Amino acid sequence: MTPRDEVLTRIRAAIGLGAAGPPGGDRAADASRQASPAPDPERPEELVPGYRIRGDLDRARLLDLLEARLIDYGATVRRAAGPGLAAAIGTALTQRGARRVVVPSGLDLPALPPGIEAVPDDGLTPEDLDALDGVITGAAVVIAETGTIVLDGSPDQGRRAITLVPDYHLCIVHAAQVVELVPEAIARLAPSAGRPLTWISGPSATSDIELSRVEGVHGPRTLEVILVEPP
């Protein structure tokens, strides 16, 4: 019997016979190879009890909550209304002192201030990325209650390595991308479940030394968010 068949046979023995037989017997060997009954395609109602699946905040409060939660976990937040985005990006990059930043191909950016170069991701190696000053991306979904940005690898966010190796991540979030609760984000992400997803809540951190939180270990040590509201 292959290891696969043997493990599956053991499982069927375990769930099929329960604890009815005395320990010490050799029931696994006799167990039927029959699979367990198929799970109900419509999941039983007991599996969706009363936890919240929809938030109830209005747009203004939702964005305020997001901002507070992002700041609480060490991210920097700027607000911009439609046409103010270019200025917000310029200020962020200038204050950071970033000169060369990687920009994914699908991210529609206003012109960057003079002296700041947008580097396209044409197969940059990890070492190339390590030499850059930062990365600018969009986002797929953003969760206010937890202050979480979800990237799904869409063209405005790029592959995972570009938001990982550079030490500075500037993320542009549009108000329409913000949901209140984790289950709302899960529902929005369902169509892209097969894509590589990265959930980011604040800059990289550790609490491994005496459980005291230190921001900035291996991932970007600075996370900056520009929250774009409709004009």
Add this chain to the structure above:
Amino acid sequence: MSTFLGLPTAPRGVGHLRGSEPFPVAARRALADSQLRRNLAVATTTIRAKRAAVVAELPDWEELREAGQAIKAETMRHLDRYLERLEAQVEARGGTVHWARDAAEANAIVTDLIRADGSTEAVKVKSLVTDETGLNDALAAAGITAYETDLAELIVQLGQDRPSHILVPAIHRNRAEIREIFLREMGDVDPALTDSPAALAEAARLHLRRKFLSAKVGISGANFAIAETGTLCVVESEGNGRMCLTLPRTLITVMGIEKVIPSWRDLGVFLQLLPRSSTGERMNPYTSLWTGVTPGDGPQRFHLVLLDNGRTAALADETGRQALHCIRCSACLNVCPVYERTGGHAYGSVYPGPIGAVLSPQLTGVEDNASLPYASTLCGACYDACPVKIDIPSLLVHLRARHVDEVRRARRLPSAEAITMAAAAWVMADPRRYAAAQRAGKSGRALSRGGRIRALPPPLSAWTRARDAPAPPAMTFREWWRAEHRDRP
């Protein structure tokens, strides 16, 4: 090796599920280490407060716990189906699935995969299951170096130490001890390194950066695997996980078969329960989800190793089965009065604390971890803290019963405990015998000081070795009742 329904438990001689000595012996030594007790008290007090604060923020915390419990119970009922679905989905997306009956088989699979890649080293994400199987030792024996990249695991590996906590494996070390380990073992550290956590984290960043950028093989565990979509999930804080899951060309993920969850929607429940219970954060800094292989993004070879190693033996025990619901948050460790004082090493297994006391004996067979079900006061704090509502106190009692039954079957002659219980039953069955025994018990007052008896003669000394016995009262209840009601009918 014991069997339950004939299902094999985790084999001896490989991995880290068994201690070299029983819990009471190891605990006694741990209790004598005052530095360890100080470190543990600080850490568990901190994390308890953080957890309580973020749990209180959610109005539907209890509903989420109920959902988590229901999803896990449903998974166990159809575990074969969900694993087959997971396998099909992972392979449809370009991954390869391997099945391992036990630790040795899992280690051999991973070793062969790294050799097939042509590599002699690998970077690792913190993973309990590969610690369970003793993967690093097996790789070293095959000439392959595994680099632990989680800060706490790095501290443990460099210190040639053992993890002592599920979430914070180096919880037993304070900053001064960690600084010494880094200076001694890293080789490339500035001698002016201070012991501030920020400076120590920076030293780890510099030490590992080159390894990450040149790594060819990454090894991880998995927090969740979604059968419906074939998606794997790893939650972490530092970004070392993202490095290992993204930069290498080959990724090998080892997971226990109980980590599968049925559907995408279920993830929304566990991603709320786990971080709040674990680090006491609303959400951990990084969560990575991937499905098979994505062209142009991340490792182009993905292997998933599904491990049994005694899990099916636990599954066969309908009561014990719920230990497999564990999502490894470690909340039960942090609230446990026993763990807080002894630390994790005393449990002997990679799974310490209350959940370890019910999981390890089931994976190994109760006789190989026979002292663990007794390593608890049954206070119930673990049950209240568990995000998936595992009834750990009842499981402990259940496993104690299994242990007693196994001993009885094995030795034929009744144990001292069984004789005592039989004698007690005989005494209590008759009111006159019971009254006489109570009167006789009063003589025990001669042994007491300050209302407590600190040492009883054998065989009762087994009780007072670890606890005081209360002094018997001067008057039995019956005597008191008679005196109180003398003038009344």
